[in-house]
Amino acid sequence: MTGILLIQLGTPDEPTAPALRRYLRQFLGDPRVIEVNRILWWFILRIILLIRPARSAAKYRRVWDAKTGSPLRYFSLRQVELLQKKFPNCIVRCGMQIGNPAVAEVVEEMIAQGVERLIVMPMYPQYSATTTASATDVLFKHLMNIRHVPAIRIVPPYYAHPAYIDALVSIIHEEEGKLSWKPDHYLLSFHGIPQRYAKSGDPYATHVTRTTQALVKKLNLTRDKWTQTYQSLFGREEWLRPYTDDTLEKLAKKGVKKILAILPGFTVDCLETIDEIGLESKEVFEHAGGEHLRACPCLNDHAVWISAMETIIREEGQGWL
DSSP states (O other), X not given: OEEEEEEEEEOXXXXXXXXXXXXXXHHHTOTTTOOSOHHHHHHHHHHXXXXXXXXXXXXXXXXXXXXXXXXXXXXXXXXXXXHHHHOTXXXXXXXXXXXXXXXXXXXXXXXXXXXXXXXXEESOSSOOIIIIIHHHHHHHHHHTTOSSOOEEXXXXXXXXXXXXXXXXXXXXXXXXXXXXXXXXXXXXXXXXXXXXXXXXXXXXXXXHHHHHHHHHHHHTOOGGGEEEEEEOOOSSSXXXXXXXXXXXXXXXXXXXXXXXXXXXXXXXXXXXXXXXXXXIIHHHHHHTTOOEEEEOOOSTTOHHHHHHHHHHHHHHXXXXX
16 A cells, blocks of 8 residues: 655644743754754753743744644645545555654554555755755654565655646735735745755755746746745854845835735745744834735645645656555
C-alpha cells in the first residue's frame, strides 16, 4: 500500500505559556533552525524560555479559533481530508515536526496499517535547511528505529511548479475581487532566514526569487507594482533583506496607500500570516500613513490548491499511484 505524508512545522497544543514553552523548546532547540555553538545556545535558550512563552501565547490567542483551534493544524487536517478523496486507495496523513500529531507517531501508524511505499510532501515550497531539511531529519531519525522501513520518495521543492503558481494566482485574483479598493502595490512577503545561512549554501533565497519571478509574471505586474520582502526576524544578526515592516513603512511614506500582501511561502495560514502580517504589519503600514493593507489568504484548503497538490504528488508518485 502507498501512503502520502504531509509534513508541516507544527503548532502549540493550546495558546498558553506552558504549551508555548514546550513548543519553543523543541523548535529553538533544533540545530537546523539555530546554527550556533550548542553549549552557548543551551544557556541562551534557558533565558528565552523564561520570557518568550507568555508573549507568544498572547499572540497565539489572537489567531486561535474557539471551535477549530490552531489555524495551522485545522487547515493541515483539512488538506489531508480533501486529499484522501483524491487518493482513495492510499492512506493520507499529516505529521507535525513539532507538536501533535507528531511525525513519528503518524509514520508508525501508517506502517502498522500496511504502508510499504511512502510519498512525503514537506509543506514548504521553497527549500531551506531550516524547514525542509528539518522535516526530513525528523522523519529519518525516527525511521532509524523502525525494522521494516517503507520505500520513500520525497517531493522536491515546488517553488516554481506551474500548479503551485497557478493556485496562488487563482487565490490572489479571488481575494482582489472581494476588496472594495484596488491595490496600489503588491507585497510578496516570505519567512526570513539569517544571511549567514544563505552564504553557507542554503538555496532558500534563490528559490524565493524564482517563486517571485514566476508569480509576478503570471499576475502581469509591472516592476513598480510589487516588492518582495522577508519577515519573522529572530535574534540580532542580519537576516535576508529587505525586511517586510521596514519596506511597508517606506512605501507608506512614499505615498502608497493600499497594499495587498501575498504570502507565497506559507501553505496554510498561521501566526506569521494572520497576526504578524494581518495585524502587526498592517499597524506599521497605517501608522506610517498607509490606508489599507490586506493579507491575502494562504493556499489552505482551497480547491485549486488541493488539485495542485494532487498534481505534484502524482508526478512524484508515478508507478506507485
